[in-house]
Amino acid sequence: xxxxxxxxxxYLEKVRENMPKTRHISTMIRAFITGGIIxxxxxxxxxxxxxxxxxxxxxxxxxxxTIIMIALTGILTGFGIYDRIGNFxxxxxxxxxxxxxxxxxxxxxxxxxxxxxxxxxxxxxxIAGPVIVFGISASVIVGVIYLFI
Amino acid sequence: xxxxxTYLTVFAVGGFICLIGQILIxxxxxxxxxxxxxxxxxxxxxxxxxxxxYLKDFAHAGVTIPILGFGSNLAKGAIEGARISGLFGALxxxxxxxxxxxxxxxxxxFVVALISKARSKP
Numbered sequence: 001x002x003x004x005x006x007x008x009x010x011y012l013e014k015v016r017e018n019m020p021k022t023r024h025i026s027t028m029i030r031a032f033i034t035g036g037i038i039x040x041x042x043x044x045x046x047x048x049x050x051x052x053x054x055x056x057x058x059x060x061x062x063x064x065x066t067i068i069m070i071a072l073t074g075i076l077t078g079f080g081i082y083d084r085i086g087n088f089x090x091x092x093x094x095x096x097x098x099x100x101x102x103x104x105x106x107x108x109x110x111x112x113x114x115x116x117x118x119x120x121x122x123x124x125x126x127i128a129g130p131v132i133v134f135g136i137s138a139s140v141i142v143g144v145i146y147l148f149i
Numbered sequence: 150x151x152x153x154x155t156y157l158t159v160f161a162v163g164g165f166i167c168l169i170g171q172i173l174i175x176x177x178x179x180x181x182x183x184x185x186x187x188x189x190x191x192x193x194x195x196x197x198x199x200x201x202x203y204l205k206d207f208a209h210a211g212v213t214i215p216i217l218g219f220g221s222n223l224a225k226g227a228i229e230g231a232r233i234s235g236l237f238g239a240l241x242x243x244x245x246x247x248x249x250x251x252x253x254x255x256x257x258x259f260v261v262a263l264i265s266k267a268r269s270k271p
Contacts, residue, residue, distance in 0.1 A: 028171050035167025035215070036160035043159045043210035062213065063249030069214065070250065074257035078265035091170030094181045095188055095215045097250065103181060104254045108262035120262050124255070131185045135223050136243055138193040143227030143239025
């Protein structure tokens with residue numbers, strides 16, 4: 001039996017009424033704080049590396065900072081701590097590079113039981129894949145445009 | 150005192166970028182993959198028009214730790230590659246510059262997923 005239009009309308013209205021309201025101000029403040037703290041940790045790692053490796057150039061320091069941030073996120077995700085940070089911080093935990101790392105590690109852990117090749121490896125980029133596709137494609141386009149100007 | 154000011158700037162700018170992301174999520178119900186793509190493309194664009202360097206001088210990790218920095222790295226690598234070795238460089242430069250992030254994420258993700266168990270999300 002197909003529900004008629006009137007019934008669907010009433011039902012959707014009820015759903016809308018009972019949906020939990022997004023608390024805009026609270027989520028925004030939490031995203032701001034979480035994102036700010038993650039960036040400060042990144043700055044701290046950069047400063048520490050600059051202090052430890054005096055003759056490394058800037059790209060090297062930047063790359064190492066990225067790797068350390070990703071490694072920390074990987075470990076936190078493995079222990080299930082990053083999910084809690086994400087629960088609190090919302091976009092504050094998605095937009096930094098740590099969110100990218102989490103989006104690689106999290107599905108990999110989730111699909112681990114389906115096997116290593118077809119589960120873990122195949123699903124590793126189910127969220128981060130579009131990021132890489134768009135990122136690399138855009139970079140090639142920028143590079144080619146730069147050739148002509 | 151100067152170092153305190155630097156960290157305050159990093160906190161404010163990094164937090165502000167995440168705040169924009171949260172507003173996007175609240176208003177449009179975008180999923181995290183789309184948010185990441187939007188900010189990455191913004192980073193590529195900012196680098197391509199040459200603004201990102203100034204932002205980086207001002208806010209340091211406040212703009213490089215958000216995924217904007219990853220996008221800017223990709224674009225910067227492609228532009229440098231194009232300048233040095235033409236079309237071949239334009240194609241390979243981006244990945245070369247982003248290699249640290251990519252290889253790090255893949256390898257660490259692989260190892261962590263191998264040794265940890267799946268758990269229910271909070």
